[in-house]
Amino acid sequence: MGRMGTGRKNFSASPADYKLLEEVGYGASATVYRAIYLPSNEVVAVKCLDLDRCNSNLDDMRKEAQTMSLIDHPNVIRAYCSFVVERFLWVVMPFMAEGSCLHLMKIAYPEGFEESVIASILKEALKALEYLHRHGHIHRDVKAGNILLDSNGVVKLGDFGVSACMFDKGDRQRSRNTFVGTPCWMAPEVLQPGCGYDFKADIWSFGITALELAHGHAPFSKYPPMKVLLMTIQNAPPGLDYDRDKRFSKSFKEMVAMCLVKDQTKRPTAEKLLKHSFFKHAKPPEVSVKSILADLPPLWDRVKALQLKDAAQLALKKMPSAEQEALSQSEYKRGVSAWNFDLEDLKAQASLVQDDDDMKEEENLKQLVEDKEHAISKYNLGKTTSTNDFSCRGSVGNVAWPEDKAVASTGEISEVDLAQSSNQEKFDRNEKGAASYEPVSLLKKDLSLDQGKPQVSKSRQIHSGPLVPSTVLSRASSEIDRASERSDGDNQSTAEKYKREVRKAPSFSGPLNLPNRASANSYSAPIRCSGGFRDSLDEKTKANVVQIRGRFSIMSENVDHVKDIPLCSVSRKSTQNSPLRKSASVGDWLVDSRQLPTTQSPKEAVSTPLPASVLMPHLQNLFQQTAFQQDLIMNLLSSLQPNDAADSLQTGKLSPQAQNIDNDVVIESASSERERLLLLKISELQSRMSSLADELTAAKLRQIQLQQQVNAANSMDDDGSVRGEKA
Numbered sequence: 001m002g003r004m005g006t007g008r009k010n011f012s013a014s015p016a017d018y019k020l021l022e023e024v025g026y027g028a029s030a031t032v033y034r035a036i037y038l039p040s041n042e043v044v045a046v047k048c049l050d051l052d053r054c055n056s057n058l059d060d061m062r063k064e065a066q067t068m069s070l071i072d073h074p075n076v077i078r079a080y081c082s083f084v085v086e087r088f089l090w091v092v093m094p095f096m097a098e099g100s101c102l103h104l105m106k107i108a109y110p111e112g113f114e115e116s117v118i119a120s121i122l123k124e125a126l127k128a129l130e131y132l133h134r135h136g137h138i139h140r141d142v143k144a145g146n147i148l149l150d151s152n153g154v155v156k157l158g159d160f161g162v163s164a165c166m167f168d169k170g171d172r173q174r175s176r177n178t179f180v181g182t183p184c185w186m187a188p189e190v191l192q193p194g195c196g197y198d199f200k201a202d203i204w205s206f207g208i209t210a211l212e213l214a215h216g217h218a219p220f221s222k223y224p225p226m227k228v229l230l231m232t233i234q235n236a237p238p239g240l241d242y243d244r245d246k247r248f249s250k251s252f253k254e255m256v257a258m259c260l261v262k263d264q265t266k267r268p269t270a271e272k273l274l275k276h277s278f279f280k281h282a283k284p285p286e287v288s289v290k291s292i293l294a295d296l297p298p299l300w301d302r303v304k305a306l307q308l309k310d311a312a313q314l315a316l317k318k319m320p321s322a323e324q325e326a327l328s329q330s331e332y333k334r335g336v337s338a339w340n341f342d343l344e345d346l347k348a349q350a351s352l353v354q355d356d357d358d359m360k361e362e363e364n365l366k367q368l369v370e371d372k373e374h375a376i377s378k379y380n381l382g383k384t385t386s387t388n389d390f391s392c393r394g395s396v397g398n399v400a401w402p403e404d405k406a407v408a409s410t411g412e413i414s415e416v417d418l419a420q421s422s423n424q425e426k427f428d429r430n431e432k433g434a435a436s437y438e439p440v441s442l443l444k445k446d447l448s449l450d451q452g453k454p455q456v457s458k459s460r461q462i463h464s465g466p467l468v469p470s471t472v473l474s475r476a477s478s479e480i481d482r483a484s485e486r487s488d489g490d491n492q493s494t495a496e497k498y499k500r501e502v503r504k505a506p507s508f509s510g511p512l513n514l515p516n517r518a519s520a521n522s523y524s525a526p527i528r529c530s531g532g533f534r535d536s537l538d539e540k541t542k543a544n545v546v547q548i549r550g551r552f553s554i555m556s557e558n559v560d561h562v563k564d565i566p567l568c569s570v571s572r573k574s575t576q577n578s579p580l581r582k583s584a585s586v587g588d589w590l591v592d593s594r595q596l597p598t599t600q601s602p603k604e605a606v607s608t609p610l611p612a613s614v615l616m617p618h619l620q621n622l623f624q625q626t627a628f629q630q631d632l633i634m635n636l637l638s639s640l641q642p643n644d645a646a647d648s649l650q651t652g653k654l655s656p657q658a659q660n661i662d663n664d665v666v667i668e669s670a671s672s673e674r675e676r677l678l679l680l681k682i683s684e685l686q687s688r689m690s691s692l693a694d695e696l697t698a699a700k701l702r703q704i705q706l707q708q709q710v711n712a713a714n715s716m717d718d719d720g721s722v723r724g725e726k727a
């Protein structure tokens, strides 16, 4: 190990010569940093592999490092050099400013790329495979996460000779007894014990990667690892669907189908595949790939946003189980890279796997998590990274490390830490890939934010710099994210609208500005299914359900307090119609004054004659009240499902008036006590309304009588004056 690539760029094997900057990626066993090679001020990527998490020994790694030094192809990432720093292996390589295709999809193309882009990316990756196969290498980890993009559109296959060699000597010896991981990209022969596998395994993975780029996720990715494994072995190979994937060409579908043949001998070689018509017309990546990179924030901001997404996910999932999950995800990823599977173990575990139906509930939860994630992404990606974002790196000497490693194990920040932090530099971004620096002091309060995290001892920090192990929490969040990568793409149907919007918006912030599903459909939130919805509501919610139409409920706090219904919520239309007219919907329980015999007069009607000017406002008031109450009743009636009222009738709880309700309101059965009470209230109101109508009638009669009296008095006056005149 040490210097490699003689005759090309020279990089030293001294960690002091590298200044680690932002984290730009993370994998099963490694964290990748953007870094500056100080002697030449060149931007590079440094992958810090945690040797404790690898299954290989140093000898194996040394051999692989030599192999890596021989790699020389424009589409394969080669290591400039590698060296061990404590329990980490640092691998220095070219910095690919746009990161992996997986990250890009997660951030801006959750539904996958356009076919022309896919063709360009895949063609470059296939050239890399052809080169590797020609030189006797199997990549063994072909996937979107390992296809790296540069800002000028250059595509390179990464991770060759690093993680693969670290984890697997190629003999597929079993090194673990338990299957962990999701083998989405793995060829059936790799998953089956006793079958040999060769470079054709890469062709299968290549086909799966094609599907991944087309849909935004690998096939079967929503299933648990054990299930994926069995499905890969037992099911028909996945592919592009001729109906569902109409947007893709026949030639693309054919190419994928050629790769995903279970019989490895029938798969084409990379060389042959390159001649397929799908690749013949592929545009140069500098043209097509570059177009999808426009308007995106720098890679480190994207990674940060994804990490925040992880954090939100963790917070939602409650820590204890989340930590467990993170660890198990960590394990599965090791499994993925290791390609070590024991089918018997898998089958045993697969028997514990939930079936599709069981997973629906899980998917509902995932959807909720996604909704939150979108909101968080929207927030985080819509703004530029603050100074604090970059102040999270302390440094000792020339070696920098993340801030959370710079806090003493006691959780307190020592003077030394602060002194060290004064050397810290704030990263000032001019443009992607170009950097300038200015000193910035690290505030104590900033550091204190990390005090809750597991810490490492200071002595270790000084010696190991960035090589201190990631905290469980940070690793967990990264790894949970990887799990969510799979689930992200799975909710295609529910996220359809969101994804379409993402497509429409070339800008990075576009897709993230969309309202999340929960907020857009908040009424439907509590609804699980139309049948059992009501029962699923808590008592308080039930009490507020006014109307249930199909899958939607209309909630109102006001229904409980009829008198509190705001006037504006009541249609005033019927006020214009006389409430005393016969109403189609309330039957004939409202009395039209015109139908009343004018001879009928309440006792008090004539006892205290009042002037019309006094009586009229009172009468108008009564009219209004009645109209309002009528509207109210109509609202309540229309809010009842027909069967509710019928039930009330059957149970005899409706007043006689209510039983006269017009047949338009078909009544069947009330399903809850709450609704019965409501019906009772209605009947009370109806009674009240009836008596008000009586009062009104009486008042009208009285008015008429008064009018008659006034007329009589007037005529008497007239007679008197006439008589007077005559006299």
Ligand SMILES: Nc1ncnc2c1ncn2[C@@H]1O[C@H](COP(=O)(O)OP(=O)(O)OP(=O)(O)O)[C@@H](O)[C@H]1O
Binding pocket: 024, 025, 026, 027, 028, 029, 030, 031, 032, 045, 047, 077, 093, 094, 095, 096, 097, 099, 100, 102, 103, 141, 145, 146, 148, 158, 159, 163, 333, 337
């Ligand atoms: N040279 C690079 N430039 C920019 N980003 C990189 C570079 N190498 C890797 N990355 C980013 O870091 C991520 C993790 O890197 P890598 O896949 O090599 O780690 P790993 O631990 O081997 O992961 P796994 O084993 O799960 O594939 C990549 O998906 C990519 O986003």
